[in-house]
Amino acid sequence: MSKLARRYWASLTDTNIESVELLIEYGRQRNATLWRRYVASLLDMPVTCGAATETKQTEGPTPAPTSTIFYDMETVVDIGTTPPNRGSWWRGAGLAFVTLLALTIAFGVSRVLPPAPRVATPATSVDAYHTVKDPAGYVISIPRGWAREEVQGKLQPVVTYTAPGGRGRLMVFEVKESSVTESSAQAQSIAEGATGYHYLGRRTGADWTEFSYRYDSKQYGATKTVDHRFQAADGTPYAIVASGPPGTDMTEQLTKAVNSLCPTGAHCP
Structure with a gap:
């Protein structure tokens, strides 16, 4: 059985039986370090087959094991009288140990850590506005989802x-004054009487004017x-x-509404 084990090991390590015996003997040297002797004692194990047999204590020197297996990291071993290079063996053993440790840690972390959550891309509307034909007599573009309410004013x-949620409002009506400038001035005069009124500024163009407060x-x-007042495409003043x-x-929202408002029957670009 010992010969079969040596031949099997020699076939795995691509060496011969004599080199295996030499490596075993070298690992048993008593002047080696404790760590190397401990490793040699673990690797130099007898190979048996079948049922376990009782070992009897006999007087005299301990007989040599029937078969031993010595695990070497190098595939080519010099079988001369010089023992194998110590540095190369330990470098190979160290490299294998570090590789095994890295693989173990990586596998363990992958099993413990949850997978990274997928970040869902928020859905965006192709057009957040839609054009409506209002019963009040015009077409206008307003944000989707906004509610409409109509009340009868004085004129x-x-x-x-x-x-x-009431976070924004657009109020639309036709102006009855003769010009948008006159209408805006009257609107500002009325607004000045509101509670907590604070004037912010005014802007004016060729056919429009607005003030903020x-x-x-x-x-x-x-x-x-x-408050934005302007002339529509057919000349009708709106606010x-x-x-x-x-x-x-x-x-x-204000710019979209102003640019899209078109009175019914008017030709708008």
């Missing part, structure tokens, strides 16, 4: 589009308002008033 219907609304609290809490930017 004309007033339509209000309100964002969910803050006031305290009984329904919505502190409110910022931009679109954008309002919301201070810090809310209504510029985009």
